[in-house]
Amino acid sequence: MDYGQRIAQLRKNANLTQAQLGEKLNVSAQAVSKWEHSQSEPDLTTIRNMCALFGISTDEFFEIEKQGEDADAKALTVSQDTYGVCVECGTLVTDDNLGQKSPKVMCSHCYTDYVNGMLQLEEEKANAKNAEKSGRESKKKRSIIFGVLAMAVVLAIGLAISIICTRGTTLVISIGITLFFAYGAYALVGELFLDMGEAAWNIIEFSLESPIKLPMLIFDLDGDSIIAFFILKIALSILGFIAGVALFLFGLLIGAIVSAFTFPFHMAKFNKLLKSND
Incomplete structure (x- = not known):
């Protein structure tokens, strides 16, 4: 499940339309639609606001392990797409651990660390500016x-x-x-x-x-x-x-x-x- 599918799933679980979610995040419904179809990505501040809206952490947002599968289904060998090697840790990236496909391939763990690091950097810049x-x-x-x-x-x-x-x-x-x-x-x-x-x-x-x-x-x-x-x-x-x-x-x-x-x-x-x- 990529980030677009995760956003769509979270929105539907919250019983929100694309327009309603866009209004809460100060973006257009078209922007939400592009996210859900993986045509564009929300910026880091919007991701943080979206996580707060849905009551989840950024780690949970970037967790891509498939939910709802029973033990028998997990045991089956499923054909998966391979996206390459993570540029950070060298792990082979597939559907199960995909964090980001472009502009560079990253596994979910490294992508979460990257996003958290960027969020921390933005916060430090904001604190320095306020000081x-x-x-x-x-x-x-x-x-x-x-x-x-x-x-x-x-x-x-x-x-x-x-x-x-x-x-x-x-x-x-x-x-x-x-x-x-x-x-x-x-x-x-x-x-x-x-x-x-x-x-x-x-x-x-x-x-x-x-x-x-x-x-x-x-x-x-x-x-x-x-x-x-x-x-x-x-x-x-x-x-x-x-x-x-x-x-x-x-x-x-x-x-x-x-x-x-x-x-x-x-x-x-x-x-x-x-x-x-x-």
């Missing part, structure tokens, strides 16, 4: 949460300074600049969490790695000179630290300006990647 999608969704959520926090901090500081230190037209301009950089902070943090802020990150990294060169100090070795040397050394170290912080903040400022213009495009690209996983 990738989940990771991207988590990145997007974190980018929004921390971006909003960064924007709130910049807004609070900028508006406080604007209200306290400016008046009139200058106040309006100051608030406008604050709003722009608040959005820039949101965009910068968002890009960094989406792993798409390469340009902004390069600017920040450059500001961190840029050396602050201090002048060399030459003193006499008397007591006052040594004291003055240490005082100036400490003062220059403090100035170097302040200059480094200022350079880092300047890098953040430039990064925010760049991100303000690139973030919408990067977010659109990221959303497109999310949709491609659906």
